[in-house]
Amino acid sequence: MTATGLPRRVHLGYALGSLVTGAFGTVPGLLLLPYLTDTLGVAAGVAALLVLLPKAWDVLVNPVAGRISDRTRSRWGARRPYLLGGGLALAVLFAAIFAAPFGTGPAAGAYVAVAFLATATAFAFFQVPYVAMPAELTADPAERTRLMSWRIAVLALAILVSGAVAPAVVAAGGDGVPGHRWTGLFVAALIVAGTLGAFLGTRSAPAGTVAETEPSLRAQLAVAGANRPFRALLLCFVVQSAGVATVLAGVKYFAGQVLRDPDGGPTLLFACFVGPALLVMPLWTRVGARAGKRAGLVAASLLFAAGALALVASPVLPAAGVYAVVALIGVGYAGQQVFALAMLPDCIAHDTARTGRRQAGVFTGVWTAGETLGLALGPGIYGLVLQLSGYVSSATGVAATQPASARLGVLLGFSVLPALLVAAPVVLLRAYTLPAAPVAPFERGVPTR
Numbered sequence: 001m002t003a004t005g006l007p008r009r010v011h012l013g014y015a016l017g018s019l020v021t022g023a024f025g026t027v028p029g030l031l032l033l034p035y036l037t038d039t040l041g042v043a044a045g046v047a048a049l050l051v052l053l054p055k056a057w058d059v060l061v062n063p064v065a066g067r068i069s070d071r072t073r074s075r076w077g078a079r080r081p082y083l084l085g086g087g088l089a090l091a092v093l094f095a096a097i098f099a100a101p102f103g104t105g106p107a108a109g110a111y112v113a114v115a116f117l118a119t120a121t122a123f124a125f126f127q128v129p130y131v132a133m134p135a136e137l138t139a140d141p142a143e144r145t146r147l148m149s150w151r152i153a154v155l156a157l158a159i160l161v162s163g164a165v166a167p168a169v170v171a172a173g174g175d176g177v178p179g180h181r182w183t184g185l186f187v188a189a190l191i192v193a194g195t196l197g198a199f200l201g202t203r204s205a206p207a208g209t210v211a212e213t214e215p216s217l218r219a220q221l222a223v224a225g226a227n228r229p230f231r232a233l234l235l236c237f238v239v240q241s242a243g244v245a246t247v248l249a250g251v252k253y254f255a256g257q258v259l260r261d262p263d264g265g266p267t268l269l270f271a272c273f274v275g276p277a278l279l280v281m282p283l284w285t286r287v288g289a290r291a292g293k294r295a296g297l298v299a300a301s302l303l304f305a306a307g308a309l310a311l312v313a314s315p316v317l318p319a320a321g322v323y324a325v326v327a328l329i330g331v332g333y334a335g336q337q338v339f340a341l342a343m344l345p346d347c348i349a350h351d352t353a354r355t356g357r358r359q360a361g362v363f364t365g366v367w368t369a370g371e372t373l374g375l376a377l378g379p380g381i382y383g384l385v386l387q388l389s390g391y392v393s394s395a396t397g398v399a400a401t402q403p404a405s406a407r408l409g410v411l412l413g414f415s416v417l418p419a420l421l422v423a424a425p426v427v428l429l430r431a432y433t434l435p436a437a438p439v440a441p442f443e444r445g446v447p448t449r
Helices: 008-016 018-038 044-056 058-070 080-097 106-132 141-172 176-201 217-226 228-257 265-278 281-291 293-316 319-355 360-388 404-414 416-431
Strands: none
Touching: 008 018, 008 141, 008 176, 018 044, 018 080, 018 106, 018 141, 018 176, 018 228, 018 360, 044 058, 044 106, 044 360, 058 106, 058 360, 080 106, 080 176, 106 360, 141 176, 141 265, 141 319, 217 228, 217 360, 228 265, 228 293, 228 319, 228 360, 228 404, 228 416, 265 319, 281 293, 281 319, 293 319, 293 404, 293 416, 319 360, 360 404, 360 416, 404 416
């Protein structure tokens, strides 16, 4: 480590891990539900369960992965062995999700559920150690800020590339099963690149001090639950993640049924949703510098909700107007991610200072379990809305002609539903308070208070 903090190669190496988290956090939520309903012919309600249950499994396995990595002692440190093993396994299993060895129908749906369950497990053993690392790489809050700013920049780029390109790869590959197979391989390649980049790029980073841990997983979970700021932030983020995930799950349906542009619409919608994250970081930096992280998160959430509600008017708006509103939602989404991810390490560092125990793995295990649950609930809820509104599934790779009720369900699930899920939980943030600490106010784009 240099006099000015961690070496630049560590910043970049750690940030490259966001290629993994960004791709896996985006593409299944964007493509898996329509893949099941419009390519494999699975009923919307059943497809919702097939998407929800494997990711809900992570609620159990993520804290376990955190505890295991907390207790790991190796020449590579506690976290890096899991970056390599979990990331490479994730790449192979992700490609397997879209391999479709059983063609279409119920057997194909069951295969996807099993493959997705295995993939979610591998992701847990990458994600939890990865998210735990910043609290241990340095004790300097300003240095954690710099580290997080690199991560968020790469995360935004990863989400934009994987989410915008994946639908285009499906189309270029011939749609249907062949197109999705190519997409599985494309995303697997991104995951391998991120895995190797994070593992090799952090090889010179300090592993952190191995401090005393709580004697059992139950005791560690009790500590995390007793941390009032962490608990408030987590509950808010879980519900908001479900709202964000309903938008991702609805992109392809909304483009086809409301915008009547099933080919280019998904890519444009996703680019408008995620693209602003690369442009508005300085704006949210100034908001956080003036008002603090919590106020920034509230403002970003309300902006997201207002834009989502405006989409109710999409059937009478020109396409350009719809894309502009989606970009406004993307501005709010960028702020949500910045502030929530910057507030988490503060909670972890505060708990470590208070207890003297090494809890980063468990806190991030609980956090990622909650985030994963929220991201799984979004497509599940959206699929349920489709089922209740009478959506007609197809095994041809092309969406069937839908009744008016189904088109209304597509619209409301993409607008009113995410607005409610993102706006309502901000009241929980009233319980988020941390003791004043001598931290640097801002550095390089991510707020530290």
